[in-house]
Amino acid sequence: MMFTFSPRSNDLRERLLAFMDEHIYPNEARYFQEAEELGPWKVYPVVEALKPKARELGLWNLFLPPSPHGPGLSNLDYAPLCEVMGRSHLAPEVFNCSAPDTGNMEVLERYGTAQQQKAWLQPLLDGEIRSCFAMTEPQVASSDATNIESTIVRDGDAYVVNGRKWYTTNATDPRCRIAIFMGKSDPANPDRHRQQSMILVPMDAPGVRVIRPLPVFGFYGVPDRASEVEFDNVRVPADHLLLGEGRGFEIAQGRLGPGRIHHCMRLIGLAERMLEIMCRRTLSRKAFGKLIADQGVTIERIAESRIAIDQARLLTFNAAHRMDTVGNKVAKAEIAMIKVAAPNMACKVIDWAIQAYGGGGTNNDVGLAAAYATARLLRLADGPDEVHRQQIGKLELAKYR
Template identity: 65%
Template structure:
């Protein structure tokens, strides 16, 4: 396995880094100010001018849809080639969307690219790739333990030329955004099937379909997480054409595995960037502050934490690169152990590094003067999103035991 950067990747790294330095980091405070202003006016999910301007600049420079592998619609990068670029974007909360490389749109675009019909692609994939609309993914339900997706109770029932959808979903990320025009809905088409992994299907649901109702936006550690945000929705007798089914009835789990592999590794790639920025902020802070007669950087505990952070970040990066290489060479199914490993390792690593950085900043670390508090909240949610630690550890354990007969 070779983790060295190709010439193509190195050139893109330099361009993405320059774009972040020149455009994204300088726009962070203006973005936050605009969101606060929108919130004061009662609509924090209103799209920001700052983000739209960043997207225009990135697209003009050809730094657009870099995530989409094996497709002429993207940059044609492998997972291994995309990893260092995703890491750089992840250093800023507003980085990924600037390049049209943000969740859940990336996962949804990959689903449409892999499993969508030509009409699906024309109607939904093309405007998503152009950054003109947003999308959401509706799987998790409030009334069941959705970490076991076979528990999901929402129904997708055939009625003539339509499917009728009923159910309650939450943590439907991005759905409160007025730009969100389409969501992928997972529910049961055949609840009596003896094979519990063939009971579920996925269907495309336009957000303006009658019966799609926002119950409430959800908060994360007390914050509305706007303008991205998450919503709880009820679907009451929602009708969509039967042609909106993805791949066919009973193939929801198959699609989910195809979607969640790339989604999980993208989260982990971004978390490496988050941790790198937290360590950078920590180092700058401890070198500039004096406590008990000497720089904080000279305190023993600080040196130990800086060293351990460096070790942990590099360990996690190598795990992520290994998973990316496995996905590229052996496929997502064969790489399921490696994907599960990084999904546990990366968020926990990032949380530790961010926590040390907060501690080094003192009370300032939990304020909005620095991005650390927001980083921590988002990293903590990723120990739950796309499967909790416990589920991934159980899978890793079973696969390891199987190696020993």
């Protein structure tokens, strides 16, 4: 089918492209330098300098679906905007559209009480604080979320939270004020998907300890402020529970669907940028008497990259359209398909770009190394390829059983 976008989406895309040219691309080197020099425990000044400019131009919180707090864009209308922002690691946070804050804001808007929204959602929408999502654990296979061992136990007018989490993005950020923590509140429940709850845990609560930042392929801070966090007998007021006991898995599914498609949208933009770098590089360098661009293997890889990016983009547009028209639950096959297709596509395109660029492609001077780290980690984040393929295969077989 042909996908068309609203006039508002088209206008925002043009404004985003202009902002990227004027403010994002010229500041990328500074961004990577600050991340390397300041490390994962600091705020990067370039990000804070650019946020007000984006907000003044109305390029802020574009990810939120129709709601009292958002611009009211559909998933399909947001797709080309997210792609533009995905072209640079610097961009998403500048526009207040970076993970995991986007998913956490959607959770708070969808499932939070008025009190929870006032305390945490509004400061997140304003870009005043950051948040983290504490789900993955080092001691269990977290691809199966029913494996989690962390606990949320009622004690009078509070819950006591215990557990060790890792790959908890943003936890080292000094502005990180709140964690959405998933743990078992009813481990004896025969329904494995009703054993879990989610609760809001202030990061300054006694017993919360950020143990260490975790590098992603040697990168600290960019592309991910991955962290390991310990929750040791943390007492949290009972009114910090989200939605109700036993509904953690339900919240997780509601959160991860939009998060997965956002990752894929950004990856398409990143892959597009890497293809552009590959083309420009190979048109400017000669080897064995002719341009690298004229070598047969280079032409073939550029062609295959063009095909793969466009395939992934159309698959993502289709998933966004399905989410808008039939809902995330019915569109689960389409979401799973893009979650497999987009990271694998991006890994291949970026790998070819590194190969075409030469040794310099491995040192991150032009962002190729960080781009590959991003694409590779997204074959695991929000569910590994194998889990999504399993779901896709079962849904396909169900048609014929």
